[in-house]
Amino acid sequence: MNVRTRFAPSPTGSLHVGGARTALFNWLFARHHGGSYILRVEDTDEVRNTPEARAAILDGLAWLGLDWDEGPDKPGDHGPYYQSERRDIHDAWFQRLVDAGRVYRDDGAWRFRFERKPVTMRDLVCGEVTIDYRDESNTPDMVVRRSDGSYVFHFVNVVDDLEMGVTHVIRGEDHLMNTPKHLQLIEAFGVAPPVYAHIPLILNPDGSKMSKRDAGAALSEYPRRGFLPHAVVNFLALLGWSPKDDSEIFAPGELIERFSLDAVNRAPARFDHEKCAWMNQQHLLALDPAEFAETAAAHFAANHPATPLPANFPAIAAALQEKFRLLDELPAAADFLLGDDYPRDKAATAKAASSPAAPHLAALAAKFDGIESWSAQAAKDALAGVAKAAGIKPGQMMFPLRVALSGRGHGPDLSAILDILGRERSATRVRVFADGLDSPIAE
Numbered sequence: 001m002n003v004r005t006r007f008a009p010s011p012t013g014s015l016h017v018g019g020a021r022t023a024l025f026n027w028l029f030a031r032h033h034g035g036s037y038i039l040r041v042e043d044t045d046e047v048r049n050t051p052e053a054r055a056a057i058l059d060g061l062a063w064l065g066l067d068w069d070e071g072p073d074k075p076g077d078h079g080p081y082y083q084s085e086r087r088d089i090h091d092a093w094f095q096r097l098v099d100a101g102r103v104y105r106d107d108g109a110w111r112f113r114f115e116r117k118p119v120t121m122r123d124l125v126c127g128e129v130t131i132d133y134r135d136e137s138n139t140p141d142m143v144v145r146r147s148d149g150s151y152v153f154h155f156v157n158v159v160d161d162l163e164m165g166v167t168h169v170i171r172g173e174d175h176l177m178n179t180p181k182h183l184q185l186i187e188a189f190g191v192a193p194p195v196y197a198h199i200p201l202i203l204n205p206d207g208s209k210m211s212k213r214d215a216g217a218a219l220s221e222y223p224r225r226g227f228l229p230h231a232v233v234n235f236l237a238l239l240g241w242s243p244k245d246d247s248e249i250f251a252p253g254e255l256i257e258r259f260s261l262d263a264v265n266r267a268p269a270r271f272d273h274e275k276c277a278w279m280n281q282q283h284l285l286a287l288d289p290a291e292f293a294e295t296a297a298a299h300f301a302a303n304h305p306a307t308p309l310p311a312n313f314p315a316i317a318a319a320l321q322e323k324f325r326l327l328d329e330l331p332a333a334a335d336f337l338l339g340d341d342y343p344r345d346k347a348a349t350a351k352a353a354s355s356p357a358a359p360h361l362a363a364l365a366a367k368f369d370g371i372e373s374w375s376a377q378a379a380k381d382a383l384a385g386v387a388k389a390a391g392i393k394p395g396q397m398m399f400p401l402r403v404a405l406s407g408r409g410h411g412p413d414l415s416a417i418l419d420i421l422g423r424e425r426s427a428t429r430v431r432v433f434a435d436g437l438d439s440p441i442a443e
Contacts, residue, residue, distance in 0.1 A: 003035025004167045007061075007068075008083075008157070010042045011053035014218040015060035017271070018172060018202050018210060021236045025199055026170045027066045028237065028259040038164055039071030042083045044156065060219045064229050065252060070164075078164040083156060086163075090151050093159045093189065094144070102188045108147030112155075112185065114139060119180040124197035124261045126173065131180040142181060154178060158185045166194050170261070173198045173268075197261050200240045200268045207270070216273055226299055226327025227276075231283035235276045239269035249282050281325040293317035299327040307331060310338065312420060319416035336406045337420050340429075348409035352400040353437050360390045361400060361434035368427035376415035379426065404433035 005026040009019055030037040039061070043049045058072070070076035080086055094110075097103045103110045120130040133139045144155040161169060176198045186193045202210045210217055222232050234250050241264050243250075250258070287295060293314040300307055310316070316337045317330075324333055335342040352358060367382035380394075383401065387394040403409055405417050405426060418426055 001167060003030055003033040004038060004165050005030045005035065005170060006038040006040050006161070006164060006166050007066075008040040008042050008160070009057050010045060010048075011050065011057055012045065012048040013053050013056075013212060014220045015057045016210075016212050016217055017219055017236065018217075019057075020060060020064060020219050020232075021202065021239055022171055022199065023061055023066050024064070024233060024236050025241070025259075025264070026168075027068075028255055029168060029170060029261065030069075031256045032259050035167075036069040037066075038076075038078070038081070038166070039068040039074075040081050040083065040160060040164065041072060042153075042157070044083050044150065046084075056220060063223060064219075064233055066233075083160060086156070086160065089163055090156055090159055093163075094151070094155070097144070097188060100188060103144060104141075106141075106143075109143045110145035111141040112144045112188070113141050114181075114184055115187075119183055121179050121183055121196060123176070123179070124195060125200075125264045125266060126176060126198050127266075129176065129180070131177070133180075133184070144185075154181055155185065158182045161194055162186065162189065162191055168195045168197065170197045170199060173201050197264070199264055200266065202239055203268045203270050205270055205272065210271055216271055216276070224303055224328070226303075226329065227280050228283045228295070228327075231280040232276070234283065235279045239271065240265050249279065249286075277325040284325075284327070285322060287321075289318040289321065290314065292321050296327055296330055299330070303328065304331055307338065315416075315420050319412035319420060323412060333411070336408070336411075337417070340425070342407055344407035345403075345409060348403050349407070351409065352403035352433075355396065355400045357387070357390070357392055357397040357400050358434075358437055360386055360392070360397065361404060361430050361437075363389070364397070364401070365427050365431035365434060368423060368430060371423055374423035376418040379418045379423075380415070400433075401430065404430045 007019075007023040007026050009015065009023075027037050029035075039058075041054060041057070043054065061068070068074060070078060070081065072081045075081075094103070097112065102113050104113060105111075114133045114136075116134045116136065118130050118132045118134070120128060122128050131139065142154060143152055145151050179196050179198070183193055204210050204214055212218065219232075223229075230252060233252055233255070234248075237250065237255050237259070238248065241259065243258055244263055284292065296317045297309055297313060300309055316334055319337070320330060320333050324330060331338075364383060364386045367386055368379060371378045371382060383397050384394045387397050398414060399409065402411070402414055402417070405414075405421060411417070421429070
């Protein structure tokens with residue numbers, strides 16, 4: 001079988017992570033089987049659909065790397081790929097129902113006449129589900145064409161899947177009860193149905209259903225916050241799918257190789273914000289230093305264009321690569337390396353000022369001034385000399401020096417800070433800190 005899957009979003013707002021996860025599962029299944037992945041935009045809701053929402057969906061899928069084989073910008077043999085342009089196709093299939101006597105008028109609308117029998121669907125995730133259509137009071141004939149001539153979702157969705165040769169419909173569990181209706185339509189058309197797989201819903205941490213307004217729901221916020229697309233793909237894949245072992249970090253190629261619908265869970269998935277950020281950190285750590293610096297610089301350019309990056313930014317990025325989870329945490333982490341105007345942590349400053357090593361920082365600044373060939377090792381040798389002359393251990397001077405150089409008590413390796421700042425900036429910062437020891441600590 002030539003596997004063909006599709007993602008069919010309605011452009012009424014930002015791409016939701018639930019929609020992105022559906023798109024991903026369809027993409028993974030198609031890629032795993034060497035099949036085709038189709039993007040079809042269901043834009044027939046003229047009131048709610050907007051060009052901005054359409055662009056947000058296309059941009060979001062592109063950012064995730066979910067490339068489609070057929071779609072609005074990749075014509076194939078089954079277009080058009082905007083549903084609003086497929087009216088002639090829908091009319092032709094509707095006429096088949098008219099000719100077969102399966103539709104009738106009701107107050108200007110057209111209803112599809114269900115066959116009054118049990119309908120059983122066999123879902124690859126949910127198992128066997130049966131809806132009994134013998135009780136018309138519970139299952140009234142459904143409208144397929146409104147009185148204004150427009151078609152409802154159930155009709156056009158089925159027609160477009162059949163026309164496009166979709167073999168597997170992978171969609172959210174909230175559509176599960178729609179499928180028996182669709183199977184009745186497909187049977188009336190006299191064609192074979194696709195295979196269905198309804199994937200579990202995504203819930204908030206508190207167990208409530210995740211809506212478009214909930215934290216983390218809008219895919220558009222992920223690039224701005226500094227998530228890597230591969231990390232988000234990795235996280236979304238594990239919302240409902242299990243690799244059947246303890247593995248958690250996957251590149252897209254590994255997901256394609258291992259993905260199967262058999263391993264999709266029946267239970268709803270819970271969105272874990274901390275896990276998503278942690279997973280992003282693992283993908284950031286996996287980048288080589290040059291790639292990380294390039295990625296970080298691109299994030300700065302897109303989200304912090306007013307912050308100029310110095311020529312030694314690759315060294316700054318390398319020093320900080322292990323220190324944060326999201327790229328948007330980098331500006332605050334790097335502020336003391338990017339410029340000389342940066343905030344100081346009050347508690348760390350007070351602790352450094354009360355250290356027995358603090359009175360000897362002025363001597364250290366003078367030693368720094370005298371280093372002809374600057375390096376972190378030369379600076380540490382100077383520190384060891386000052387500590388010995390003062391009768392204290394070199395380690396006692398490390399924390400006050402860090403605070404003097406960075407304004408905080410934690411951060412990248414001290415050697416990296418010394419190398420990046422250089423002799424003049426290091427000596428100046430230590431001297432300024434030493435001169436201010438007798439002054440009140442600013443809030």
